[in-house]
Amino acid sequence: MQIDFLANVLGGEGPLHSLLIVLALLGMVLAVLIWAMEFSGWTISRHGFVRNNVPWNSTTIALIAISAAIYIAGRPIQFQFIPGIGGFNPTLSLAPIFATLFGLPGAIGVTFSMPIGDAISGALTLGSVAGFLSHTFVTWLPYKMVRTPDFKIPAAVASYYLWSIIVGPVIHAIVIPGWLDFTHVVPTAVAWGGVTPAILLNHGLTSAVVAAILMPILYPVVKARGLYWKDRYLPADQQPEPRKSVPSARPA
Numbered sequence: 001m002q003i004d005f006l007a008n009v010l011g012g013e014g015p016l017h018s019l020l021i022v023l024a025l026l027g028m029v030l031a032v033l034i035w036a037m038e039f040s041g042w043t044i045s046r047h048g049f050v051r052n053n054v055p056w057n058s059t060t061i062a063l064i065a066i067s068a069a070i071y072i073a074g075r076p077i078q079f080q081f082i083p084g085i086g087g088f089n090p091t092l093s094l095a096p097i098f099a100t101l102f103g104l105p106g107a108i109g110v111t112f113s114m115p116i117g118d119a120i121s122g123a124l125t126l127g128s129v130a131g132f133l134s135h136t137f138v139t140w141l142p143y144k145m146v147r148t149p150d151f152k153i154p155a156a157v158a159s160y161y162l163w164s165i166i167v168g169p170v171i172h173a174i175v176i177p178g179w180l181d182f183t184h185v186v187p188t189a190v191a192w193g194g195v196t197p198a199i200l201l202n203h204g205l206t207s208a209v210v211a212a213i214l215m216p217i218l219y220p221v222v223k224a225r226g227l228y229w230k231d232r233y234l235p236a237d238q239q240p241e242p243r244k245s246v247p248s249a250r251p252a
Contacts, residue, residue, distance in 0.1 A: 010177070010192035017188075024130075024178020027171060031133035034140055035111075038104060043144070043235050050236035052104065060105045063227065067098045067109025072117040088198070093207035095135060096142040096164035097214060100149045101222045103229025107139035127186075130179035137171040138164070138203050143229075149219045151212075160211065169203035 043052035074091025098106035
């Protein structure tokens with residue numbers, strides 16, 4: 001499947017095409033910096049750089065492993081549009097769900113499962129670099145920006161759909177085609193006319209439907225079991241302030 005309109009608009013000769021390539025490369029550099037920051041124990045917030053306070057215990061490792069295993073196991077469930085590059089895969093819509101529920105462990109599990117899954121399936125190529133790094137924007141971004149996955153709150157639904165269904169996938173749909181185009185893994189027309197709509201289908205349209213079904217089911221379960229990330233840890237700037245002790249009045 002290839003949409004000629006997108007191929008002509010995004011991949012045609014002109015300043016827009018060059019700008020998209022630059023944005024794609026900058027996005028990959030930014031993704032590397034994000035993971036270097038998080039693995040060093042820091043994160044970014046409205047108050048600048050603060051400690052992320054992720055507890056590297058057995059629960060965290062288990063959440064990373066489970067997120068990665070489910071994401072890898074679902075990779076074969078795919079209707080290929082572009083062999084080895086793009087197709088319809090509903091499993092990909094789980095990326096922001098895991099990240100929003102499990103926090104950084106979910107984001108790590110999904111993102112770092114990409115090259116592992118490609119290697120297992122024999123699809124590890126130069127394009128896998130972008131598939132790996134670009135997943136940062138459909139995992140880490142929702143983890144940082146979605147306030148709560150409680151879909152009983154209208155503002156929470158709006159926040160999730162803004163960052164997980166619109167902003168993240170749009171960046172994702174620039175970085176991967178831009179890298180594939182830049183490295184000539186696929187022809188320019190295929191990158192922008194085939195890969196871009198496949199990404200928007202999986203991480204946009206499909207993800208919107210899947211989240212509406214799964215999030216109201218999964219969040220209460222995850223919350224009840226104490227696995228929701230904000231119940232396990234909070235970055236330094238979100239830690240509750242210690243209560244000031246009031247000296248008791250002693251009788252004279």
